Amino acid sequence: MPGLGTLINVATIVIGAGIGLALGHRLPERTREVTTVALGMVTLLVAGLSTVEITSPALVDAVGGSAPVLIVLASLLIGGIAGSLLRLEERLEDLGGVARRLFTRSRSRSAVPAPAAAGPVEGEAAGAGGGSDGEAAAAHAGAHRFVEGFVSSSLVFVVGPLAILGAISDGLGHGIDQLALKATLDGFAAIAFAAGLGVGVMASAVPVLIYQGAFTVLGVVLGNFLPEASVAALTATGGLLLMGVALRLLRIRSVPVADLLPALLVAPILTAVVAAF
Secondary structure (H helix, E strand, O other): OOOHHHHHHHHHHHHHHHHHHHHHHHHHHHHHHHHHHHHHHHHHHHHHHHHHHHHOHHHHHHHHHOHHHHHHHHHHHHHHHHHHHHHHHHHHHHHHHHHHHHHHHHHHOOOOOOOOOOOOOHHHHHHHHHHHHHHHHHHHHHHHHHHHHHHHHHHHHHHHHHHHHHHHHHOOOOOOOOHHHHHHHHHHHHHHHHHHHOOOHOHHHHHHHHHHHHHHHHHHHHHHOOOOOHHHHHHHHHHHHHHHHHHOOOOOOOOOHHHHHOOHHHHHHHHHHHHOO
């Protein structure tokens, strides 16, 4: 059944995030930070393995010896310009904020406000003001942590080439082997993410469902349209985007990876154009 692989992937993310949340409250802050760093290092490793595809014999034979680097560079530039004009990074963060409000709305409705005391003295009023400031700061920190968890995990789960290739393969009726592998990896990653970044990781299952579902439909409609050279270019480009995600996780630099996501669409197109000439 087309779409089964994506549904399994979504389920492993939700279950993994739930396990991570259960563990996260029992782990000290330093341990959670180390977990996030470890995940960043593994993401960097996977990114490096993906970028090696730039030397793929199929890609080199199709476009020439020096063209693959130029194709990846042009894909990142064109995709980055398009993504920044579309403000994809900002929109993804806004989506994270919307998801957070939906997650917390039920809690707000169930909360019973304490009755205000009549005529508080000046010291009590000052204390209340200080408490309000503390609560506002805590709420802001919680919102930032939710959005960071949602954005970082969403990017890791959708940027990898398996998200596209596995979904297309599922749509073509070639089986869910690739997405089953991705689901296993994402489940373990969700545990680590949720332990360090909180409930926002669970909400990242929504963009995974939409993103991979769209490519599954594309596979059903268009059939097998990606030659091996285009797959190699897409994989190498996706590897570089994963490096950007790793830099975010390692807190080295906040790379706007979401703005670069259109490069994944540009790379196969440029490869086909260059190969035609």
